[in-house]
Amino acid sequence: MAEAYWAWGVVNSDAGLRFRRAFLLDSLSANVARLDDVAIPWPDLQTLDRLVNTLFELESGTRANEEEAIGTWWSSADLRIVDWKVALSMPNPSEFQTGITLAELATEIRSGRSFDRGLALTTPTDNALPVVTGGSLSGRPITRWMPEAPGSTTAEVGDLLLAAVGKRANARIARQRSILDSGVYRVRIAEPRLTEAVAGFLNGQEGYGVRNSLVSGSVIPRINLRDLKQIRIPESVLTSDSPPGPLQPLAERLEHLLWAN
Template identity: 35%
Template sequence: MANVIIDLRSHRAWNPAHLTAPLIEWPTDLPLVEFGSVTAPLSADSTVVRGTPVITPGGLHPVRGGIRRRTRKYQGPVFQVHESGNALRPGDLLIPPNPDQPVILVSEAHLGALVSSSFLAVRPVSVDPLWLWAILNCQTGRTVRGLHSIAIQGQGPDHSQAEQFPIPVHDDTWGSPLRSELETIERSTRGDEEEAVETWWRTVDLQLETEWRIVLATPNPAVLQDGEPLEAICSEIVRGRPAGHLSSMDLPGGIPVADIRVLGGGTARRWVSPEGNPIVANEGDVLVAAVGTRAHARAAAGVCAVDKNVYALRLIDADQGPGLARYLNGQAGYARRQILLSGVTVPALKKTDLSRFPVPGSALTDSRPEVDTRPLAIQLERLLWS
């Protein structure tokens, strides 16, 4: 949060985006260029009726970036992705109205896709699309987008045209190593999409069912039998607890607290003294979020205290930790976790449900390097300006 006192008598227009613009300082010496001078807006070229899969802002993944799911409920004007021409094509950008949602870089993987006209679709004219995608998705870029979107609510989709962003004058001002890393991050946002299941039905004799919540949560309860339960591969599953002697600064001999923010890729913000008797996780343990709908999981890189909203899984074979964390963060693990959640106001995962969480054997032997679980905005902010 930032506060500023402005004498409005010296301004002809009281546009909040313009009044608060001096508060935003880009952490770079690159020249600032108006967004509208390096992009050209695109117009929707088709319409659809309900039943057609369409990419909408609500179907984006707010943390990882990319497209989570498509909807079949949308009807109205759309963009269709073509290989070339004046219509939406690879290399163009889709900017959602909400700055907390990620900007999408259209690629060959989207050919033929239909996109809601709720997006501001633009074509980079004299700037590398990958650079512009990164600038708009980093934390500072989202802040700038947020200021302007507040100022123009209800005034149409062309609100970003006057905003200023740092743009390299020549392509050689940013080297190939940086571009390569940006390409890797952008590719990581293209995860498997969830199937857009709007409605389903099945015939069930509820007198024979012991868990109605499972029957009502999925058309295929059998997926909960596909794999080995977590309790079979863990020596212990324990939930963290509140601990005394917490500090917002690193204490001498203190232990960093692993909370849900840390599981999502952030850094520790609290430390606890060993005298506070915390639940402690060691390297090789897997940490899993106990509350919320996001499937955050992470293999502990070292000794840490376990927050009350986090489970610690002590594996019998610690080498299986990275593969298990990757599976729990992936699409299949996310879908199964949603089935087992309980609670309405604050969805939570009970210890008994986590214990029976099924994990395929192939996931435990996955030897790929662990993916970066930090939010997209944080990854880009640190890469661009470090």
């Protein structure tokens, strides 16, 4: 079983995801490799014993407890309080009526803007800021830099950054001043001390479920700005001494765990 957790960690780490993407591209060529022929790095027994419990905890955190699915239900909801999409998405929409909305917690919630890739720089310079995209929030490295322009959406240190596209929030706290792509929302929390708690909730299992019920689009799932502002953060999360979820994407945590040493 320990070997299975190691293999899971390797293929889901940032390096493993990059390898998988390259493998899929190679599969388009004439020489198609079989998945079971792929070689992955393998640890000695001492390293495996040291990491297996942490890998088990990380893998367990990706799954929710199973419960019986309800095929149909009826309920009443005040549509002045909760959006109709939320009211129809679950038997108990009152869960979305507790807590404090992001709009109430923030002084500003703003979307990034598309940028001309032809004008972007591929290496950092003193007069250019890193461009944060949805891929950057999921753990991919920064690959573009741009001088700040009047129309740019910039993030300051301490801002909460959220993915607009995809089923995961990939919430991150900005560690440097940067320019935001259209696939990123900037949330400026009124009380900075609460930023980590909000990020942890949105990256956790409960926050994932809340956000996922508001995502639209079957081909390219996306959460719009209006729905993002409606997400409610439980008061218990805001008063807790520690974040309820991770502050880094899973791939980045696995990358650090497996390869940092």
